[in-house]
Structures are given as C-alpha cells and as structure tokens.
Amino acid sequence: MKSGEMARLTQFVENEVIQAFATYATIVVLKMMLMSVTTSYFRLTRKAFDNPEDTASFGKGENAKKFLRTHPDVDRVRRCHLNDLENIVPFFGIGLLYALSGPELSSALLHFRIFTACRILHTFAYLIPLPQPSRGLSWAIGYVVTFSMAYNVMKSVLYL
Numbered sequence: 001m002k003s004g005e006m007a008r009l010t011q012f013v014e015n016e017v018i019q020a021f022a023t024y025a026t027i028v029v030l031k032m033m034l035m036s037v038t039t040s041y042f043r044l045t046r047k048a049f050d051n052p053e054d055t056a057s058f059g060k061g062e063n064a065k066k067f068l069r070t071h072p073d074v075d076r077v078r079r080c081h082l083n084d085l086e087n088i089v090p091f092f093g094i095g096l097l098y099a100l101s102g103p104e105l106s107s108a109l110l111h112f113r114i115f116t117a118c119r120i121l122h123t124f125a126y127l128i129p130l131p132q133p134s135r136g137l138s139w140a141i142g143y144v145v146t147f148s149m150a151y152n153v154m155k156s157v158l159y160l
C-alpha cells in the first residue's frame, strides 16, 4: 500500500465518529447474535425442535418425535431475533453512511447511544416480557433514530 493511502486509512480509523460507530454497531450486532444462543437455550430447556435429527439425543422413534414441536418461549425469542434483523441491519447500513457523511461527534454519539439502549430495552421487554408500551416505545424510538440518521445522510450528500 502506498504511503498516501496508508495515511488516509489511518485518518479514517482515527476518526472519532467512525470509532463510535464501530463500537456501537459491534455492541448491537453482538446482542443480535446472542439471540441465537438464547434460542438454543430455550430449545434445549423446553425440548422443542424443528428438525428430526435434533431430537436424536432425546430418544429414538416415536419417543423422539414428540419433541418435534413448537413452544411459546422458543417462538418468542425467534420473533425477537427477527425484529433485531429488521432493525439492526438497517441501523448498520444507514449508520455507516451517516458516520461517513461527517456528522458532529456529539450528535452521532446521541444517535448511536439511544439506538443501542433502545434495542437492549426492546430485548428485555420482549423476553421477560414487560407490559406494553415498553416494547412498542423501545422499538419506535430506535426506528426514529435510524430515520433521523437517514435524513441527515440525505441532507448532507443528496445527489439525484
């Protein structure tokens, strides 16, 4: 790599908004990945599986077949995971564009922190579950934050 390119890359990595985005994006993506482990935990403790081969360790033939079933706790954590996908994937894409569009650090941090807090709250509200509107509000505020970042991207780089 040429030294000019190297210097630009170093500048990019040292940019505080990029660092903040990398931090909060990693936190929310890890949180989302945790939903897979939580699903496995609920599947094993509730003995509820989708695939015949997964029930093999619980017996043979008809005995194992009874564990090919749904369970409300497994369904709940899967809905929570799906909701993360619907919200964290857009945050990742829009958030990266936003971070690259040169926002103020304070305003970027405010967006990233509110979104992250909302998604953590949404998970607790969904899994405990907490009474509504806790889940609805945590989803809606996180959604508005992503929209606000999209608006800021459009405002600063609009090129039609």
Ligand SMILES: N[C@@H](CCC(=O)N[C@@H](CS)C(=O)NCC(=O)O)C(=O)O
Binding pocket: 079, 080, 082, 083, 086, 135, 136, 137, 139, 140
């Ligand atoms: N795909 C969502 C779209 C709307 C949404 O994300 N609503 C929030 C607040 S009520 C939610 O937590 N929905 C539950 C879910 O996605 O399972 C749904 O079917 O509800």
